[in-house]
Amino acid sequence: MPIKSKLIKGAAFSAISLALTAALSGCGPDNTSSKTVAPSVTVSQPVKSVITDWDGFTGRFEATDSVDVRSRVSGYLEKVAFQDGAIVKKGDLLFVIDSRSFQAAVVQAQGKLAQVRSQLALAEQEFARANVLIESKTIARSLYEQRLQARQAAQAEVLSAEGALTNARLDLEFTRITAPMSGRISRKLISEGNLVNGGNSSATLLTTIVSLDPIDIYFDIDEQSHLKYRRQANTAANQSQVRIALPGEVEPSMTGRMDFIDNRLDPSTGTLRQRARVSNKDLQLSPGQFGRVQFSSQAAYPALLLPDTAISVDATRKVVYVLNPQNKVEIRPVTLGKLHDGLREISSGLQEQDRVIVDGLQRVRAGDTATAEDRVVAQAAKTPETQGAPL
Structure with missing residues (x-):
């Protein structure tokens, strides 16, 4: 009885095993016939453009040009003739200093000049008579030389008086302070009625003008x-x-x-x-x-450009992923330049005909076979000569 029971149990186990094997074998043909699908990526050739590094x-x-406006003469400020912050032209009136004392100085210098000119006329007449008399030896030689010296002194007095009159007239002219150059004037730094110091290194600063x-x-x-x-x-x-x-x-x-x-x-x-x-x-x-x-320190030059999204980091180097003619993924170390129109310059490591993976990098590794979809990378700006931003 025990032996028969064991045989029945063994037969039942064999039948179950055959049924399971048949069931599993029925699913086998579909699994073994399936194949791995190649990942799809987007590739593009680098953009070739003539660029300028900035x-x-x-x-x-x-x-x-800039100038500090100061007075050449001292006196009381009588008038400010400009608007603060205005545009002025060369020669425009800016300040007026009380000129009455300077006008009086001009009149005084004119009177002095008239006086010495009268003295010169008298000295000329006396010298002319002495010149005639010396030829006839009617007067002594010493008297002749005195008349000559008096004439020369009178001429010198006239020159000095003329210089004093010119200086007085200049001082009178300097009471009207004009713009020495065209440009924008600052605000007035001193108001009417104040004493202005002028004509020396400590002259009062009145305002400034810049071109x-x-x-x-x-x-x-x-x-x-x-x-x-x-x-x-x-x-x-x-x-x-x-x-x-x-x-x-x-x-x-x-x-x-x-x-x-x-x-x-x-x-x-x-x-x-x-x-x-x-x-x-x-x-x-x-x-x-x-x-x-x-x-820019150099002439424009041709360069290859890629979007930054196509550039990866492999350890300590910058790399891009390219597809070879057999659609195999390869890694290319590259040297990067600056940004131009939103694209990164590739200084070395890439050829113009290379097909660079610009989208789908996360789906492939070096050596994989990929399905490629071509795309043309467009630049972001119209002109290739844009600011080069450092990496």
């Missing part, structure tokens, strides 16, 4: 940039031109031309002062404003 520096506008058109912008470049520009000086074709963006502007709105480079670096900061001159016909710029100066 380095950015912060600068400050300063007046090309506006053209205007200069000063900026400092670092030593590394200075050395780079020196190396590129022989091949630079655009090094004298700068572009300027004002605060709040995305793109530069004006241009200028370099006209000054300092003769040494500042030892405390390691920077070199430079200056560019800018046209300011609409007078929108004022001394003291800040501006962003973009400076």
